[in-house]
Amino acid sequence: MRIQDGIVTIVSFLRQPRKRDLIREAYKLRDKIGLEIGGPTTFFALRGGFPVYLFAERVDNVNYGTETFFGNYKEGLTYEYYPGKMGKQFIAEATDLDVIANNSYDFILSSHSLEHTANPIKALMEWIKKIKLGGKLILVLPDKRNTFDHRREYTSFAHLLDDFDKNTTEHDSTHFEEIISTFDEEAAKVQIKEYKRLIKDNYINRCAHHHVFSQEVVGDVLKYVGFTVESQFEIEPFHLVTIAS
Numbered sequence: 422m423r424i425q426d427g428i429v430t431i432v433s434f435l436r437q438p439r440k441r442d443l444i445r446e447a448y449k450l451r452d453k454i455g456l457e458i459g460g461p462t463t464f465f466a467l468r469g470g471f472p473v474y475l476f477a478e479r480v481d482n483v484n485y486g487t488e489t490f491f492g493n494y495k496e497g498l499t500y501e502y503y504p505g506k507m508g509k510q511f512i513a514e515a516t517d518l519d520v521i522a523n524n525s526y527d528f529i530l531s532s533h534s535l536e537h538t539a540n541p542i543k544a545l546m547e548w549i550k551k552i553k554l555g556g557k558l559i560l561v562l563p564d565k566r567n568t569f570d571h572r573r574e575y576t577s578f579a580h581l582l583d584d585f586d587k588n589t590t591e592h593d594s595t596h597f598e599e600i601i602s603t604f605d606e607e608a609a610k611v612q613i614k615e616y617k618r619l620i621k622d623n624y625i626n627r628c629a630h631h632h633v634f635s636q637e638v639v640g641d642v643l644k645y646v647g648f649t650v651e652s653q654f655e656i657e658p659f660h661l662v663t664i665a666s
Contacts, residue, residue, distance in 0.1 A: 451476035453527035459534035474503040532561035542585035567659040569609035576632040
């Protein structure tokens, strides 16, 4: 850790009481090795809500492709998540992590990624296999009340279970009509015409939010998969944070 970054974090801890619990949780992962699904993300960075990049020994990454809407990725020791800190980059679907050994990580990070997955339960069942006994999941999802999903209904646990039972794939377009009909250009900061273009090729772009999560449903899904929810937070402006083991 760079000295100046440590100072920034201490000042943030002292001046922003709402961040203290999450900084404490991030500090518990010091000297640990983690895997991030998607990313990198500012929420896990120095001035983010959960500055785990600062403390972790190493963070590896998995992304669904080499050239994506969110950035370009190359396999190998190429994942720079923090200045001077490199992790391994894997290319794989979040629902199929066979390229990664089971029980190999102390924690898994996911920020604003699971909602882009058509089959969240299948994804989480993959993730839990990669975590060592006693390891952690830090899951961040959008709070629909302050995003362009605010006009949509929350997804039910029964619906997520149905997607799992049907083995729904990333080619699924079930929710696209709902997404477009409730779309808020101002909240999304993108025109509906452009968004329609993006989700038309969603398998390539992965811009659709297939599901809209409440904290209650997050808890139900994690319990079903085998996680135990330790704590949940609502962090402004639009983060629903769950820490599970």
